[in-house]
Amino acid sequence: MSAAQSREPILPCELLDQICDLAAAVDKETRLSLSLASSRTRTIALNHLHTAPIIKTFAQQDKYLEALGFFPSGSTPVYRRSPVVRGLWDETISSHIIKMVGSFNCLRHLALHRDAFAWLIQAADRDLKLTARDPKLDLHLTLFRLDDALEGSATVFSLITTLHILSFRRQHDLQYIGRVRRAFPRLKGLAIPALPMDYTHCQSDIMSDTLSPLEMVVLVCPNEPLAIKPAFETWRRLRNEERHIHLVECSAERKDQCYSWETEVRGGESIWDRAAAYTTTLAKAYEQAGHA
Incomplete structure (x- = not known):
């Protein structure tokens, strides 16, 4: 042989x-x-x-960029396009986010600090290479914290169809949430912390303008005994007006949030799936208790 x-x-x-x-x-x-x-x-x-890189420090960011060949030694940084990266979790704040998003032409999931997202808002379309993206490729954005409403007309806003805000600095009302929603013209799903809500401006017209254009609104409740009751009350009051309001329990720990995000990016159950199942069970129990 x-x-x-x-x-x-x-x-x-x-x-x-x-x-x-x-x-x-x-x-x-x-x-x-x-x-x-x-x-x-x-x-x-x-x-x-590198399907779903998770970056928590600047040292990790530098190592990751170097591993991808973005920082060849002795030369100006060169950013190659990568068709493999589907999600990016980056807890750092730097202008490198512009080049990374511009290089990941199949990016579907993005988890960032609000100030890092601000770099994308300010970036030119040519730097983000948005014309190279498939227009049918939606972007799902997770913001670690939102201190103020997002505003602007940058193209990146129109790519985002779902927005998950992990935490707010301040108590929010429907008018504030409305300002956040209107920044994203194609937004279909919004997940926000189920904090006690200010009902001063909870008139039906404001609720309709804020929530009705969305296909799904998820109130995310920490899985802690003291948080569940007020979250349920917020869900109950809003759901009386808008039936597409959902509730779900999730860990408030960043490491658990990161794990859930990575699971979704890799094809596992998403927060939207979990919220739909949780709310179905909750609504049935609520109706059986005589509160239809």
């Missing part, structure tokens, strides 16, 4: 890429194992290791 005949069959690169893509949705250990199997699989698997 010749050496050529005794060689193991070689999988086509396209098939290896599909295997790595499926492995990326399983767990990090599987992806790491594939990257260590051979030099050939390593080249392909490493791309899929």
